Amino acid sequence: MSVIYVVLPLAAVMAAAGVAAFIWSVRRGQFDDLDTPAIRMVHDDEDEPDAGGKEIGMTNR
Amino acid sequence: MAIDAARKVEPEGIPSPRAAVICAHCGLPVPAGLVKAGESLQFCCHGCRTVYEVIHRCGLDRFYRVREETDVAARPARTTQRKYQEYDDPVFRQLYYQPLADGSQTVEFYLEGVHCAACVWLVEKLPRVLPGVIESRLDIRRALVQIRWDESQVRLSQIARMLDSLGYPPHPAKDVKARTLRRQEDHRFLIRIGVAGACAGNVMTLSFALYGGVFTGIEAQYSQLFRFASMLFGVIALAWPGSIFFRGAWAALRTRTAHLEVPIALGLLSGGLAGTLNAIVGRGEIYFDSLTILVLLLLVGRWLQRRQQCWANDSLELLFSLTPTFARRLEGDRIVEVPIEAVRPGDVVEVRAGESVAADGTVCEGQSAVDQALLTGESRPAAVAPGDVVHAGTVNLSARLLVRVEAVGEHTRVGKLMRLVEQHSRSRAPIVQFADRVAGHFVRVMLIAATITFAVWLWLEPSRAIDNAVALLIVTCPCALGLATPLAVTIALGRAARRHILIKGGEALELLSHGGTMFLDKTGTITAGRLAVVTWTGDQAVRPLVAALERHSAHPIAQALVASRDAIPSPLAGEGQGEGEKWLVAGRFLDHPSPPAPLPRGERGEETPTSSNRSAPLGSSLCVSDVQQTLGGGIQGTVEGRSLVVGSPKFVRACGASIAPPLAAAESEIIASAATPVLVAVDGCVAAVVGLDDPIRDESPQALTLLGKLGWQVRILSGDHADVVAAVAARLGLSGPDALGGLSPEEKVICVRQAAQSGPVVMVGDGVNDAAALSAASVGIAVHGGAEASLAAATVYLDRPGLMPIVELIHAARSTLRAIHRCLIASLCYNAIVGSLAMAGRISPLWAAILMPISSFTVLGLSYAVRTFGGRP
Numbered sequence: 013m014s015v016i017y018v019v020l021p022l023a024a025v026m027a028a029a030g031v032a033a034f035i036w037s038v039r040r041g042q043f044d045d046l047d048t049p050a051i052r053m054v055h056d057d058e059d060e061p062d063a064g065g066k067e068i069g070m071t072n073r
Numbered sequence: 074m075a076i077d078a079a080r081k082v083e084p085e086g087i088p089s090p091r092a093a094v095i096c097a098h099c100g101l102p103v104p105a106g107l108v109k110a111g112e113s114l115q116f117c118c119h120g121c122r123t124v125y126e127v128i129h130r131c132g133l134d135r136f137y138r139v140r141e142e143t144d145v146a147a148r149p150a151r152t153t154q155r156k157y158q159e160y161d162d163p164v165f166r167q168l169y170y171q172p173l174a175d176g177s178q179t180v181e182f183y184l185e186g187v188h189c190a191a192c193v194w195l196v197e198k199l200p201r202v203l204p205g206v207i208e209s210r211l212d213i214r215r216a217l218v219q220i221r222w223d224e225s226q227v228r229l230s231q232i233a234r235m236l237d238s239l240g241y242p243p244h245p246a247k248d249v250k251a252r253t254l255r256r257q258e259d260h261r262f263l264i265r266i267g268v269a270g271a272c273a274g275n276v277m278t279l280s281f282a283l284y285g286g287v288f289t290g291i292e293a294q295y296s297q298l299f300r301f302a303s304m305l306f307g308v309i310a311l312a313w314p315g316s317i318f319f320r321g322a323w324a325a326l327r328t329r330t331a332h333l334e335v336p337i338a339l340g341l342l343s344g345g346l347a348g349t350l351n352a353i354v355g356r357g358e359i360y361f362d363s364l365t366i367l368v369l370l371l372l373v374g375r376w377l378q379r380r381q382q383c384w385a386n387d388s389l390e391l392l393f394s395l396t397p398t399f400a401r402r403l404e405g406d407r408i409v410e411v412p413i414e415a416v417r418p419g420d421v422v423e424v425r426a427g428e429s430v431a432a433d434g435t436v437c438e439g440q441s442a443v444d445q446a447l448l449t450g451e452s453r454p455a456a457v458a459p460g461d462v463v464h465a466g467t468v469n470l471s472a473r474l475l476v477r478v479e480a481v482g483e484h485t486r487v488g489k490l491m492r493l494v495e496q497h498s499r500s501r502a503p504i505v506q507f508a509d510r511v512a513g514h515f516v517r518v519m520l521i522a523a524t525i526t527f528a529v530w531l532w533l534e535p536s537r538a539i540d541n542a543v544a545l546l547i548v549t550c551p552c553a554l555g556l557a558t559p560l561a562v563t564i565a566l567g568r569a570a571r572r573h574i575l576i577k578g579g580e581a582l583e584l585l586s587h588g589g590t591m592f593l594d595k596t597g598t599i600t601a602g603r604l605a606v607v608t609w610t611g612d613q614a615v616r617p618l619v620a621a622l623e624r625h626s627a628h629p630i631a632q633a634l635v636a637s638r639d640a641i642p643s644p645l646a647g648e649g650q651g652e653g654e655k656w657l658v659a660g661r662f663l664d665h666p667s668p669p670a671p672l673p674r675g676e677r678g679e680e681t682p683t684s685s686n687r688s689a690p691l692g693s694s695l696c697v698s699d700v701q702q703t704l705g706g707g708i709q710g711t712v713e714g715r716s717l718v719v720g721s722p723k724f725v726r727a728c729g730a731s732i733a734p735p736l737a738a739a740e741s742e743i744i745a746s747a748a749t750p751v752l753v754a755v756d757g758c759v760a761a762v763v764g765l766d767d768p769i770r771d772e773s774p775q776a777l778t779l780l781g782k783l784g785w786q787v788r789i790l791s792g793d794h795a796d797v798v799a800a801v802a803a804r805l806g807l808s809g810p811d812a813l814g815g816l817s818p819e820e821k822v823i824c825v826r827q828a829a830q831s832g833p834v835v836m837v838g839d840g841v842n843d844a845a846a847l848s849a850a851s852v853g854i855a856v857h858g859g860a861e862a863s864l865a866a867a868t869v870y871l872d873r874p875g876l877m878p879i880v881e882l883i884h885a886a887r888s889t890l891r892a893i894h895r896c897l898i899a900s901l902c903y904n905a906i907v908g909s910l911a912m913a914g915r916i917s918p919l920w921a922a923i924l925m926p927i928s929s930f931t932v933l934g935l936s937y938a939v940r941t942f943g944g945r946p
Binding site: 041 | 211278
């Protein structure tokens with residue numbers, strides 16, 4: 013009994029898990045908008061009102 | 074405001090009048106006439122000022138810093154100052170609100186003016202500015218925002234007003250249901266690709282073990298295990314993602330049409346069955362490596378094409394949604410904004426200047442001119458007075474009207490035309506694409522070759538007969554062709570979209586590549602689509618005076634005269650040439666006699682003539698008094714102490730003005746050329762004769778020559794008056810029978826139908842009156858500034874004015890089709906070689922696995938090498 017008989021089904025199960033995760037993310041709409049999230053992450057960090065020189069990192073020009 | 078002070082880049086001590094004062098909001102130069110002395114913040118327009126104030130008041134100044142991070146061209150803000158009352162109306166709620174389980178509501182808006190990362194930031198800060206808004210998510214490419222809010226805290230009209238005052242006028246997204254369906258279809262497609270990819274990857278891994286076994290030997294038990302595992306993945310790939318090919322082929326067979334799906338399905342099916350059988354009996358070839366890759370590649374090709382077409386559709390939907398959805402209804406003595414759907418016959422609605430009429434009805438108060446170009450094709454506005462009928466879709470040009478509604482929705486004239494459009498699009502024969510036509514022959518050849526192979530091998534060596542026949546069917550599966558067509562089309566559509574040509578379906582490219590009959594609508598395609606001064610005979614010096622007087626009218630002729638003040642004088646211009654450069658006004662020289670020409674406006678503002686009226690800070694410095702307008706006649710008034718009458722010859726003569734013989738000759742010359750004459754009388758004596766016409770675009774003659782060279786017989790099909798059309802045709806060198814004017818929408822359809830009997834017909838048009846003809850033609854092309862109906866009916870939309878985009882489009886169509894042809898030749902060569910190997914019984918799965926990707930990559934290379942729209946990606 014070679015190890016391949018264990019590994020091969022295991023690989024199939026992992027592939028199935030990957031596909032299942034992909035299907036889940038597609039159904040959740042993760043691939044609907046591929047442009048905005050890239051922009052959003054740049055300035056999503058601060059949420060408190062504008063307070064003077066708080067975000068110096070953003071205005072280093 | 075340290076940042077804002079820094080924005081004013083005017084260097085101290087240089088009193089240049091053109092020094093750049095920068096708008097505090099959009100960063101564009103402020104026109105000199107609008108610079109306010111002594112203010113630290115300057116604005117280029119009212120919209121920018123409003124938006125700046127709102128942003129500042131809400132504590133969102135960080136917007137400007139976020140924007141500095143992006144390198145996107147600045148745009149002036151546009152606000153409408155509307156009340157958006159209709160967004161709270163029960164009818165609107167039913168149409169657009171989507172309630173959620175937790176009691177909150179969601180709505181989707183298309184936003185005008187979103188274009189950069191800072192816009193995303195600002196729009197998504199909405200919950201902080203307006204309590205009650207729970208979430209606001211912007212999809213920047215579609216300009217679509219989804220807003221979730223709590224009705225008990227804030228009304229949708231408040232949200233809409235806030236978005237408006239931030240410079241993003243919202244429009245409800247009209248086709249939520251269609252988009253949801255499309256999104257679900259997208260999801261299913263993506264999942265198919267995911268599954269096909271996973272299967273293909275695993276089968277390839279297993280196959281490499283088997284390929285290794287071919288060279289070095291492999292124990293039978295492992296070989297059998299790998300073959301079974303391959304079969305498992307292969308069957309999944311064929312049964313789930315691959316099922317769309319079988320369904321497509323089945324549908325094609327049932328309707329007895331040739332389709333590329335048929336040979337693909339044939340290859341997949343025979344390969345799948347033979348592979349499964351061989352895996353079970355434990356001998357012979359399994360083909361799952363090639364088959365799963367094939368399924369994956371074909372799906373990816375189709376996905377790309379689908380996504381490209383969806384982009385075009387998204388952009389068009391955005392245009393649809395920009396059309397107004399509200400009407401101002403008179404309720405007692407109040408005026409309330411209500412959704413168009415809530416207007417009923419018998420209601421009285423208000424139509425302001427510059428707005429389009431919401432429903433068919435009769436005017437019950439007010440006098441105005443109505444632009445019916447989109448409905449009838451008639452380029453000259455019609456005067457309306459109480460008792461006259463106005464139609465939905467026409468644009469009220471000059472003054473406020475009250476209209477008693479008689480028909481709404483599909484009972485209006487526009488609605489009836491739209492039904493005609495639907496009928497035509499249903500009855501249109503499906504287009505058999507080039508690849509499908511080839512596929513028809515392909516199937517026949519393959520089946521004959523397979524039969525011959527089977528028969529010959531049955532005679533030579535019966536045990537290999539089935540195997541060899543099946544191998545032939547699989548290796549000749551038209552993968553390259555199935556991939557080439559969507560890829561070439563996708564690339565062409567993508568490049569077209571970047572050049573502002575939106576194409577809804579790839580098959581249009583094929584039809585456009587051949588040549589045939591092309592019908593052009595006159596207004597908006599060949600000509601500029603609006604009146605302009607073409608001749609000015611007589612005293613040039615009165616031009617500024619005329620402009621100052623005409624500023625008080627919103628009539629298109631008045632607009633043309635105002636615009637012509639700073640235009641280059643016609644060759645007839647005499648001594649008054651220098652007058653336009655610097656004129657003495659109220660005792661002092663103005664620094665900038667020319668109006669603030671680069672005055673930024675909302676992008677779509679240019680379609681409504683009245684929106685340009687706010688650029689009046691200079692002309693008003695001439696002293697104008699006693700202005701009196703006569704509907705359908707002209708305008709009179711006193712400018713700088715001189716009495717001026719400007720209007721139609723009849724009107725000016727009726728006012729008692731005398732006309733000198735040379736000017737009278739000029740007048741009859743203008744009439745003879747089918748232009749509109751306007752007389753200018755100063756102090757009771759005609760000083761100038763102006764010819765106004767819808768001028769032919771500069772590039773039109775050249776474009777027509779090019780179209781002729783490309784094999785198109787160009788004809789004019791217009792709803793405009795026959796004489797006007799004949800005049801335009803004469804100037805373009807088109808013969809009489811090729812220029813038809815005064816046609817009703819139904820007559821246009823008949824013309825298109827007749828021409829369609831002898832080859833492909835392209836209809837280019839912009840109005841509702843063209844919509845039926847657009848849908849009846851093989852390819853309908855709607856042009857810039859057209860009506861919603863024409864967009865719905867057309868396959869192609871040109872977002873740039875003029876005829877040159879059409880020439881470009883046809884060039885692109887030809888090069889796309891050439892690319893498809895090249896791919897086909899490459900694919901056929903491949904099939905001939907591999908096919909003969911298979912018939913000779915010399916093909917092995919390893920060979921197939923090597924040759925398949927080679928052919929696919931050749932196709933990829935050939936598709937990308939095509940120079941569509943003159944550029945590479």
